[in-house]
Structures are given as structure tokens and as C-alpha cells.
Amino acid sequence: MESTVLNKTDDRIIQIESPILNIDNLSVSYGGDKYSIMNVSAGIQKNKITAIMGPSGCGKSTLLRAINRMHELYPETHHKGGITLGGEDIYKINPIELRRKIGMVFQRPNPFPTMSIYDNVIAAYKLNGIKLKRSEKDEIVERSLQEVGLWDETKDALHKRGTFLSGGQQQRLCIARALAYKPEIILLDEPTSALDPIATAKIEDLLVKLKKNYTIILVTHNMGQAARISDHSMFMYIGELVEYGKTKKMFTTPKDERTEAYLTGKFG
Amino acid sequence: MNITNPISSQKLKWRIFNDKLFSIVMITFAFISAIPLLSILYQLVKKGYKQIRLSFFTEVAPDTMEAIMAKANHEIIPGGIANGIVGTIIIVGMASLIAIPLGLITGIYLSEASKGKMTNMVRFVVDMLQGIPSIVLGVIAYIWIVKPVTSGFSALAGSVALSIMMLPSIVRSTEETLKMIPSTLKEAALSLGVPYYKTVLKVLLPTGMSGISTGIILGISRIAGETAPLMLTALGSSAINLDITQPSSAIPLLVWEFYNDPNLIDLIWGASLVLLLIIFLLNLLAKAISKKWKVQY
Ligand SMILES: Nc1ncnc2c1ncn2[C@@H]1O[C@H](COP(=O)(O)OP(=O)(O)O)[C@@H](O)[C@H]1O
Numbered sequence: 025m026e027s028t029v030l031n032k033t034d035d036r037i038i039q040i041e042s043p044i045l046n047i048d049n050l051s052v053s054y055g056g057d058k059y060s061i062m063n064v065s066a067g068i069q070k071n072k073i074t075a076i077m078g079p080s081g082c083g084k085s086t087l088l089r090a091i092n093r094m095h096e097l098y099p100e101t102h103h104k105g106g107i108t109l110g111g112e113d114i115y116k117i118n119p120i121e122l123r124r125k126i127g128m129v130f131q132r133p134n135p136f137p138t139m140s141i142y143d144n145v146i147a148a149y150k151l152n153g154i155k156l157k158r159s160e161k162d163e164i165v166e167r168s169l170q171e172v173g174l175w176d177e178t179k180d181a182l183h184k185r186g187t188f189l190s191g192g193q194q195q196r197l198c199i200a201r202a203l204a205y206k207p208e209i210i211l212l213d214e215p216t217s218a219l220d221p222i223a224t225a226k227i228e229d230l231l232v233k234l235k236k237n238y239t240i241i242l243v244t245h246n247m248g249q250a251a252r253i254s255d256h257s258m259f260m261y262i263g264e265l266v267e268y269g270k271t272k273k274m275f276t277t278p279k280d281e282r283t284e285a286y287l288t289g290k291f292g
Numbered sequence: 293m294n295i296t297n298p299i300s301s302q303k304l305k306w307r308i309f310n311d312k313l314f315s316i317v318m319i320t321f322a323f324i325s326a327i328p329l330l331s332i333l334y335q336l337v338k339k340g341y342k343q344i345r346l347s348f349f350t351e352v353a354p355d356t357m358e359a360i361m362a363k364a365n366h367e368i369i370p371g372g373i374a375n376g377i378v379g380t381i382i383i384v385g386m387a388s389l390i391a392i393p394l395g396l397i398t399g400i401y402l403s404e405a406s407k408g409k410m411t412n413m414v415r416f417v418v419d420m421l422q423g424i425p426s427i428v429l430g431v432i433a434y435i436w437i438v439k440p441v442t443s444g445f446s447a448l449a450g451s452v453a454l455s456i457m458m459l460p461s462i463v464r465s466t467e468e469t470l471k472m473i474p475s476t477l478k479e480a481a482l483s484l485g486v487p488y489y490k491t492v493l494k495v496l497l498p499t500g501m502s503g504i505s506t507g508i509i510l511g512i513s514r515i516a517g518e519t520a521p522l523m524l525t526a527l528g529s530s531a532i533n534l535d536i537t538q539p540s541s542a543i544p545l546l547v548w549e550f551y552n553d554p555n556l557i558d559l560i561w562g563a564s565l566v567l568l569l570i571i572f573l574l575n576l577l578a579k580a581i582s583k584k585w586k587v588q589y
């Protein structure tokens with residue numbers, strides 16, 4: 025029984041050599057014995073974009089949030105299995121330390137409304153009470169805004185509130201904010217679902233550029249997006265990781281009929 | 293072009309008339325409900341304006357003899373309400389110092405731990421506090437402070453009574469304001485590795501500043517005019533008193549004293565007018581702050 029399960033997953037789940045992040049038989053519950061994701065195992069390759077797809081409610085956000093332990097905000101959560109980052113058990117790292125190594129960007133742009141653009145970028149330092157010299161701050165702000173392609177648009181308005189920017193600009197500001205700490209991994213949970221097509225295209229271009237320096241895990245509702253920019257794709261269905269492989273391969277020759285049904289628009 | 297209107301012009305006229313009638317009725321009723329406030333203001337200004345000179349703010353309340361002499365000479369009663377103004381500032385200020393931190397912490401607790409037995413109990417207690425008559429709070433402060441702590445009537449006892457009174461409005465406005473803040477803001481901070489308590493202090497509180505400070509100011513304006521609890525605690529004083537363990541005057545206490553002395557009764561109007569203006573200004577300030585500090589998410 026055991027071995028058939030393993031065999032079944034083997035050819036549908038790609039094996040990543042020396043992954044930066046390794047998810048090992050992870051199940052997460054928000055309370056009680058109902059698990060929102062079950063027995064998920066996957067390695068994540070460094071400097072690649074890994075997309076997580078699946079119909080809504082299938083556990084994409086839960087999996088993503090387990091990676092930087094944001095799911096622990098709900099007090100009744102518990103999990104089985106584990107995740108390692110560079111070989112280190114993330115559940116043994118202080119969550120605050122962990123989140124500095126694994127940044128996160130959310131569905132709706134959420135710049136801090138009381139802060140200027142400048143302060144939003146260095147928010148991680150400011151809020152953590154890390155003192156920086158003026159020149160260091162200037163450097164981080166310029167580098168981070170350059171990285172997200174927002175520097176030219178905002179360099180003369182750095183002391184305006186971040187909430188004055190357009191939705192797409194706000195989302196890039198949020199990415200800059202997550203980059204300011206130089207994390208190893210960036211998690212993005214449907215980062216373009218609240219944006220128009222032009223702003224979405226800009227973010228997609230940006231993510232492709234960013235993978236040179238960062239490892240990106242992207243939850244997306246949009247198959248086209250996954251096809252356009254991701255290297256690897258996961259397909260999840262009702263809490264299960266159904267299939268995980270190279271994006272091109274998975275979109276052309278899916279191995280599981282549920283993946284195929286999803287990709288051909290039969291559900292989701 | 294000939295467009296036939298589905299509503300005949302007769303009907304349309306009737307509708308417009310109805311609309312107008314309705315707004316006239318509304319305006320009339322709004323005006324009627326404003327009459328008490330306007331007539332109170334008129335009365336206070338008419339009878340009180342003569343008293344309001346610089347000395348009204350710098351001198352303490354006169355005694356009966358001074359008032360009788362002034363009246364005999366057809367002069368304005370000398371003196372002012374400086375002892376009441378200083379007393380009100382001290383008592384209300386100290387009540388705020390007690391109630392604001394306590395109210396903020398409780399409000400944060402209620403909004404963050406919004407479920408659970410303990411939370412419901414705290415919320416119930418706060419609601420109960422809101423319903424306690426102010427005179428009863430005076431009795432409580434008398435038992436807690438006047439007897440055991442200051443062994444006598446004191447400004448401190450007055451502050452304790454008033455701080456309990458303003459607590460519910462601070463707790464509630466803090467809780468409601470924080471609950472309005474989208475949870476994504478909290479998540480943004482936590483995902484940057486900011487510890488929970490710093491997230492509350494440096495992100496949630498500043499974001500809710502406008503609503504919270506409005507609640508605090510409205511709480512202050514509510515207690516500034518309270519009289520009953522002060523009668524049992526601060527008692528009153530004919531001199532300016534800066535020692536919080538000693539009896540102290542307050543503007544509403546002076547109004548009460550003036551009312552009880554037929555020779556001083558003319559001073560009621562001026563004192564009431566000053567009190568009303570203070571409360572009015574506090575309300576304006578609350579409005580201005582909630583507008584100016586409004587945060588757009
Ligand atoms: N805070 C929560 N408490 C309880 N159940 C939750 C919570 N968040 C999500 N769930 C449940 O977990 C499952 C997966 O949700 P989620 O990970 O948000 O899915 P997705 O992001 O793919 O839409 C859903 O059935 C959802 O109802």
C-alpha cells in the first residue's frame with residue numbers, strides 16, 4: 025500500500041536536486057483533524073520561479089503561508105511533516121528570523137498607509153528598530169526601488185505617502201519593501217489579481233528579472249501567468265499536490281487527468 | 293422629436309411637490325430639535341457675557357460678602373472662576389492619565405483577542421461600566437480613595453471617579469477603530485519579521501490614530517462637565533489648589549455652588565458659558581483631528 029502511493033507520486037512529482045527549500049510530507053490544519061493541505065512533498069529550486077496553481081480553496085495560500093510560518097497567525101493551526109531552508113528546519117528557526125529570509129507579497133497591495141514611499145521601503149528596518157545611517161537608508165531605498173523599476177517614477181516623490189501611488193505601483197512598492205532585507209526567497213500570493221493587464225505585465229516582467237537574485241514562489245489563479253513566467257509548476261487539488269513538474273512539460277503533457285482537466289478549463 | 297414620457301406631466305408635478313414637501317418637513321424638524329441648544333446658548337450669552345472679562349479667568353470665585361457689596365453699588369460681581377478652571381484642568385488631566393493607557397490596552401486586547409471567554413467578560417464589564425450612574429462612581433471613589441488613600445476629599449479621588457467614567461468610550465473607540473484596519477496591514481508587518489507587539493504599537497496604533505484620539509477627546513469632553521461624582525470626591529475649594537491630595541474646585545462644582553447662594557446666582561451664566569465653550573471646542577477638535585489624520589488604506 026505504502027509503496028504504491030510512493031510510486032504514484034514519483035512520476036508526477038519532479039525531484040529537485042539540492043533544493044533551497046524542501047517541503048517534506050507536510051500537512052497543515054487550521055484546527056481539529058481537518059487538514060487543508062495533506063502530505064505535500066516538494067523541493068524548490070534556487071533562482072527559479074515556481075508557480076502554485078489550482079482551483080480556489082485547494083490550499084495554495086495555506087502551503088505558501090506555511091513556508092514563512094504566517095499560517096501560525098491563526099492560533100489553532102498545527103502541522104505534520106516539515107520544511108527545511110538550506111537544510112535547516114524552519115520550525116526550529118525563530119519565525120521572526122525566518123520571515124527576514126523569506127519575504128512575502130500579498131494579493132492586495134498593502135503599503136503602510138501612515139508611511140511615505142521612502143519609509144515603506146525601509147519599513148522592515150524602521151519597524152524592527154534597526155538604526156541605519158542616512159546614507160545607508162538612501163542606498164537601500166534606491167537599490168530596492170531600482171530593482172522593482174519604480175525608482176524613476178518615484179524618486180522625486182519619495183516623501184509622499186505610498187498610498188497615493190496607482191495599484192500597480194503600490195504592488196511594486198510592496199515587492200521593494202520585501203526585497204529591502206535581501207531575503208533568499210520571495211513568496212507571492214496572487215500578486216496581480218487586483219491589477220489591470222498593463223500593471224500585471226509589468227509585475228510579470230519584474231519577477232522574471234528578479235529570479236537572477238532571488239528564488240520566487242508564486243501562487244496564481246491565472247494559468248496564463250504560470251505558463252508565461254514560471255519554470256516549475258505545481259497543481260494542487262483539494263489539499264493535495266497532484267502534479268509538480270517543469271512548466272512547459274506540464275502544460276503540454278500533463279500526467280494526471282485532474283491536471284489536464286484544470287488546464288483545459290474543465291474546472292477552476 | 294417627440295418622446296412620449298411614461299410619467300404624465302401631472303404625475304411628475306405631484307412627485308416634485310411631494311419631494312419638496314418632504315424636505316420642508318425634514319428641515320422643520322431638524323430646526324425644532326436644534327431649538328433647545330440655540331435657546332440655551334442665547335440664554336447663557338445674554339446673561340453671562342457681562343461677567344466674562346479677563347478677571348473672570350484669573351481671579352478666584354468671590355465670597356458672599358463681596359457679592360452683596362457689589363450688588364449694593366450696582367456693580368458687576370467681582371472675581372472669577374480661576375479656581376474652577378485650574379481644578380478642572382488638573383482633575384480631568386489626571387483622569388486622562390489614568391484612563392488613556394488603561395483604555396488603549398484594553399481596547400487593543402479586545403480587538404486582537406476578539407473571541408474567547410475572557411474577551412467576552414472584559415467586554416461585558418466595559419459595557420456595565422458605561423451604564424453605571426456617575427454618582428455611583430463618586431461613591432466608589434469615595435470608598436477607594438477618599439477614605440483610605442488621601443484621608444479626606446481630594447482632587448485625586450475626583451480623577452479616579454472620572455477616569456472610570458471615560459474608560460468605556462476610550463476602550464470602545466480603540467477596539468472599533470482597530471477592527472476597521474484591514475488585517476493585511478498587520479500581515480504585512482509580521483511578514484517583514486516585525487514582532488507582534490511592535491506591529492501593534494508601530495503599525496496598528498498609528499494607523500488608527502485618528503479614530504482613537506477622537507474617542508479620547510470625546511471621552512474628555514464627556515467628563516469635563518460632570519458634577520455629581522466630584523461632589524463626593526473633590527468637594528470644592530475656594531482657593532486655587534495644586535495639591536492633588538487636597539480638595540479642589542472644578543467649573544461644574546462652582547456652578548453648583550453659585551446656584552446654592554442667592555447672592556452669587558448671577559455667576560452661573562458666565563461659568564456655564566465657559567464650560568459649554570470648552571466642551572464645544574473639544575468636540576470641534578475631535579472633528580478636526582478625525583478629518584486631518586484620516587488614513588486611507
Ligand atoms: N483561517 C482559516 N481557518 C480555517 N480554515 C481556513 C482558513 N484559511 C483557509 N482555510 C481553509 O483551508 C482551505 C484552503 O484554503 P486556502 O489555502 O486559502 O486556499 P486557496 O489559497 O487555494 O484558495 C479552504 O478549505 C479554506 O476554507
Ligand SMILES: [Mg+2]
Binds near residue numbers: 084085086213
Ligand atoms: Mg488563496
